[in-house]
Amino acid sequence: MTGDVQVVAAPATMKGAAEVGGGCHIRSGCGYPSPGLDSFNFRPLFTIGSFQFTKPMLIAVICVIIVIAFFWAAFAKPKLVPRGVQNLGEIGILAVRDQILRPSLGKRGDSYLPFLVALFFYIWVMNLMELIPLFQFPAMSRIGFVWPLVFLVYFLYLYVGFKNQGFPGYIKNMIPWDVPKFVLIILIPIELLRFFVVQPFTLGVRLFANMFAGHLLLLIFTLATWYLATVSVSLLFAAGSFVMVIFVTLLELLIDLLQAFIFTTLTAVYIASSLEAAH
Amino acid sequence: MSSTGKEAVTRVDRRAAAAQGRAQGLDIGWTVFSYLIAGMLAYGAIGWLIGRAVRVALLFPIGMLIGLAISIGFIIYRYGKQGAVDAASPEGDDR
Numbered sequence: 001m002t003g004d005v006q007v008v009a010a011p012a013t014m015k016g017a018a019e020v021g022g023g024c025h026i027r028s029g030c031g032y033p034s035p036g037l038d039s040f041n042f043r044p045l046f047t048i049g050s051f052q053f054t055k056p057m058l059i060a061v062i063c064v065i066i067v068i069a070f071f072w073a074a075f076a077k078p079k080l081v082p083r084g085v086q087n088l089g090e091i092g093i094l095a096v097r098d099q100i101l102r103p104s105l106g107k108r109g110d111s112y113l114p115f116l117v118a119l120f121f122y123i124w125v126m127n128l129m130e131l132i133p134l135f136q137f138p139a140m141s142r143i144g145f146v147w148p149l150v151f152l153v154y155f156l157y158l159y160v161g162f163k164n165q166g167f168p169g170y171i172k173n174m175i176p177w178d179v180p181k182f183v184l185i186i187l188i189p190i191e192l193l194r195f196f197v198v199q200p201f202t203l204g205v206r207l208f209a210n211m212f213a214g215h216l217l218l219l220i221f222t223l224a225t226w227y228l229a230t231v232s233v234s235l236l237f238a239a240g241s242f243v244m245v246i247f248v249t250l251l252e253l254l255i256d257l258l259q260a261f262i263f264t265t266l267t268a269v270y271i272a273s274s275l276e277a278a279h
Numbered sequence: 280m281s282s283t284g285k286e287a288v289t290r291v292d293r294r295a296a297a298a299q300g301r302a303q304g305l306d307i308g309w310t311v312f313s314y315l316i317a318g319m320l321a322y323g324a325i326g327w328l329i330g331r332a333v334r335v336a337l338l339f340p341i342g343m344l345i346g347l348a349i350s351i352g353f354i355i356y357r358y359g360k361q362g363a364v365d366a367a368s369p370e371g372d373d374r
Contacts, residue, residue: 098295102295103302176353179353186349187349189321190317190322190350194313194314197317197320198313198316202312202313266306269302269306
């Protein structure tokens with residue numbers, strides 16, 4: 001790596017709806033610019049050697065800074081009687097503890113609280129970026145941002161499982177011994193595949209797919225609103241599409257939180273199953 | 280303890296129970312889904328391998344269907360009975 005910083009193109013960070021669709025309008029005769037996979041690809045903001053720094057990466061870095069800065073501001077100088085940001089920080093931490101950690105792990109899982117809090121807030125802020133003007137992109141809709149989190153969780157619960165139950169014990173506890181012997185032989189491949197492959201795969205794909213679909217929906221209706229806006233009957237359709245933009249935005253606001261909650265809850269559940277046998 | 284205090288404790292207990300129910304529901308829901316996928320994948324792969332060896336391509340979809348049937352059977356066996364959901368979750372006083 002040479003270390004040269006080379007600005008390649010004009011910043012592609014602020015891709016507005018009109019720019020994504022190439023400014024297509026029903027009157028310009030270029031057809032509806034349907035969003036697709038291209039809407040998830042960005043020109044690099046700058047390149048360092050062969051490394052290309054893109055908008056989703058910038059969003060990920062900003063989200064990390066936001067989460068760290070928030071908790072730093074809240075707990076750098078904690079007071080016995082919380083005020084201001086510390087209040088918010090405590091509400092956030094207690095919410096994760098009481099709604100996510102304790103129901104699955106109980107009090108013995110409190111040592112995992114910092115990890116789960118960081119995971120929850122990082123995913124939530126990353127998801128919320130799809131609704132914040134100028135950013136308007138959920139980095140989690142690029143699956144490359146999801147897999148590191150999944151691997152982190154995957155290796156953590158495998159490590160906890162092997163440490164607490166031992167390698168043979170952990171594998172043994174995965175098998176449902178309460179079924180008849182001949183069924184057991186049939187079930188073993190399913191059970192192993194479910195645990196080692198499908199479980200982490202669904203954990204990642206669920207988050208990615210929800211963010212991907214949400215962003216696509218928002219793009220479709222935002223572009224349609226612009227595309228159909230003329231002084232004619234199509235204004236009605238434009239208005240309908242605009243209502244859908246508002247509806248999908250509100251829905252995404254909920255889904256952003258829900259996906260962060262589901263990811264973190266399932267992480268807690270998987271860690272709990274590693275701490276003790278589930279069968 | 281005053282009646283207001285007792286009410287507050289009950290409210291906290293109820294919230295904790297609801298949170299536990301949510302976590303358990305998520306866990307079981309996704310476990311069931313994982314079984315369905317894993318069943319199709321595992322027996323689809325076995326069917327595909329045997330099919331490749333004996334040159335019968337139909338064994339791949341047949342394997343997937345068998346896997347799906349096994350998964351559904353096991354899900355019914357494990358979670359289909361009344362109260363089986365509670366029995367499937369790990370025990371503990373502090374959760």
